[in-house]
Amino acid sequence: MPFSLTYGVEAVIPAKVKLCSARVTGFDSDENEELMARELNLLEEHRGMATIRLAEYQQKLAQRYNRAVKRREFAMGDMVLRKVVGNTQDMSAGKLAPTWEGPYHVTAIAGAGAYYLEDLEEKPLPRPWNVRNLKNFYQ
Incomplete structure (x- = not known):
């Protein structure tokens, strides 16, 4: 006791x-x-x-x-979608706003499930993104 x-x-x-x-x-x-x-x-x-x-x-x-956890790993060159976070979401669209944006290319692996991305015009995103905020483009 x-x-x-x-x-x-x-x-x-x-x-x-x-x-x-x-x-x-x-x-x-x-x-x-x-x-x-x-x-x-x-x-x-x-x-x-x-x-x-x-x-x-x-x-x-x-x-x-x-x-129940499904592991996701991406390789360099994979195309992924990025989850729209609260401050980048279009507030004028309301609840019909898209939840995913992209596609983006994985350019480098930052380690521990984080990836550096660039858009289709090869402009890199400023910080690495966590695997929880990414999904395969071809799903």
Whole structure:
């Protein structure tokens, strides 16, 4: 439990103390100190197991997410369309404005899924574009 992982003991709520439950009437302070010392020795082990479970959960979650991801890679010379971002979109067209513009040629690979582009008149775009904002022209 999170409380026992943080503080090393389980909590007793005040209502149980006032009602004289079996847990409160059977309380022995010497035995409690001995049990607390034993639990303190196991605390790091409990925290380690919780960390391992968390890492396993995160790995499984990443595998599940990455199963649906489709990798896209482009080579130099490929023709691609570029997604229209908010500041370059024509506001006068309203919701019927195109979402893709182009075509563009891939001129160089900037690395990590980013590409340098140029238009059909061989005028380069000012910055590299991420693969999420590109798609094949021939799809």
